[in-house]
Amino acid sequence: MHQKSLLAARTGGALSAVVFGSLLVATPHAAAADVACSTNVYKRTFYKNTSFSGSPAKTDCDGVISQSWSGSPASGVPSNNFSVRWSVMRDFGSGGPFRFAASATDGVRVYLDGVRKIDLWKGTGDTARSKSVNLTVPAGKHTLRVDYVNWTGAAKVKYTYAPRTSATYDKTKPLAPIGVKTSYNTTSRKTTVSWSANREMDLASYSLYRRPVGSGTWTRVTTTTSRSHTDPAVNPDDRTPFYYEVRARDKAGNSSSGSRDTIVRPLPIVSSLTGSYDRATGKVSLKWPLNTETHFDHYTVLSNDEVDGSYAWVPLGTTKGNTWTTDPITPDGEFRHYRVLVTNDGGTTTYNPHWLDATASNELWLGIPDGTAPAHAPDLALSTCTNGVGATVTDNTPAPIRDFTGFEIERREVGTDTWSVALHGPFDPRRTPATASVCDPLPADGRSYEYRARSYDAAGNYSPSSAVHGVTRPAR
Template identity: 40%
Template sequence: MNPARRTTATALVLAAAGGVLYATAVPASAAVNCTSPVFKRQFFANTTFSGTPKKTDCDSAIDQNWGKGAPVSGVPSNNFGVRWSVTRDFGSGGPFAFTASAQDGMRVYLDGVRKINVWKNVSATVKKTVNVTIPAGKHTIRFDFVNWTGSANVRFTYTPRTSAAYDKVKPLTPTGTAVSYNPATGAAKLTWTRSKEMDLANYRVYRRLKGAPYGKQLATTTATSYTDSALPKTGAAYYYEVWAVDKAGNVSGGSSDKLVTTVDRTPPAAPFVEWDACPADQPYAAPELVTTAKNAADIARYEMQRLDATTKRWSTVYSGTKGAICDTGYRADGSKVTYRGRARDAAGNWSAYSAARRSPPPT
């Protein structure tokens, strides 16, 4: 049981005594606000719930056994009443079970419509369960209990019926989705608002490449956030969606798409060296860099290196946008020469060097 939270105001009343005005303090009614889904509870010193409650507080669960004693100070041990009420958001709604037990009388209302009515003085606890369909959105449940004589106990629960045989209602689509992207790590974090569904099982997180028709399920989670640390760093754009799943297996629609454009940290594939004929005035074949990368169109620059046979050091003989060159001054003695090359994409990522390859014999 949660303690009451009261806000008490004091009124000042001016009164006259012997021609002199003076102020006297008059306590105002205490206001109690209980945060949903906690119940507001009121104790009455009668069975008609009339007049001002003797006490008002907050109760997290209706489950009390007062025996033959008074429930609170100022209320008799017989002929008293207790009223609980709560207004909450039921999300998409659906089938619920209202289960109440009491000694003596009990009545349960949904939005003012009576659903359970056991209103008599009994010598033993009576239990009653009814199945109720609650519409989507906010609704008010009220539970009235009275004790006429003897022992007093009361219990009430409202729980979703989660069997797929009864629950055909899809959860509400997740809302409040937002995504942030960390270009340093390449990770995207997706967040969303917690669902109002009482029978929520989990959320499913999906990612799809922009322009692609289907998404890839990344995770199943009960949290309200997910960090995608495996997002490819290719410069491509991706959409994220969240879906809600209830305990009966019903799946909501997807949340609004949230777009992330990744940084490009993926180098192109290494090119390889081929040989092609130089112009007619050159008596040997030319080294040519060829790439098989899927993003070959993204290659902005090539670099070709030649191995010095004496020093075993590589030197750059070409750097530019062309993929083929004629290295005209490399072979005065007619010897074979070894080349290698690499490619850089528009984002500045260099590929690995190609495998080193020796030139064909001079012609």
């Protein structure tokens, strides 16, 4: 049997502990040597005393607590009156119901996050006894610690912890899998999905699901105990993108929520296409985000042009960059349509329908400014009006084919170069011919004036000017 009372002593400046009967009073002790152990592996420290005090005689790593020492457990440690401490921090995943079990000769104590859960602290000689407890471990990381003391006789100690996997007790859903990655093989047209190991200790299997983008219905692809799966080709023409997610299931039958959805686009697409027209050069500049898929090969830029009396998508060229500048284009006030396709290293190209698609992200409808002026000059007639000159502009173009929206009449004094606007505005579209008039107030001072007229369209383009007409105001 162990000594009933042991006076505390100071060793190397570190205060040891005092044993009163079967009660060990914990006191400060030296820290264990800094040994790094693998994930979920215990750090084990040996002490030459039963109070866990002073510098450890040895520190190492131990994967399982299941020991039976018939003599000294380590070099420099006595066969009797020694102590061993195991500690580890591990991730319990979603947590839930667990069973802690310990058996030992002499003293063993088990702690969870510093709280004692098992206490068998009594000298037993060579006879071991055991105890188990059921408890709920919260989700996340927690510290386990096992303290063992051998006073005399055989030194045996064992400790295990395991989840309770009966559906009667375990109602906790596993954590959703993380680290989901996808890759698409352009040759086999198959998608491989992989994911990180779940942190649950009672994991039974994983299930892989997929659904088409735009659909809310998931289809289970497989249930597996591995952490990757290659999905067979489900869309031979490669047009439909799919979402994939992974769910975990534990031994009690609880299923996790789905992992973060991961999209797989068999064909890389241009997610947006923008462009602008340069009036100075007459060229259109296109731009789009550069694709980052490993199987990207090149882009093809197309324009929707008239070919043999009908419109078709005509390739302008290919590039590996994400910009394109067209040849000069006539500013005609019409819409131009552009599309950018992506080809992967398997030779498959983005879906390319013959028609226009206003909702396609890789298609641009660009309005080109109107640079074509009205073709003909209007007619101009002068008359007199109260205190001035009457000017009337007329155009006989039929209403359905008029290419102008208003008239402008200008006037200047003979012998000068500067024209002034006497009239600028629309006409009554219901009248034929189109006409507009103005009474231009001028003093009766004997001066001579010249007038001219022109039409303009909605883009601000002006027609040629009419013939110049002159008039002289009477002198008074």
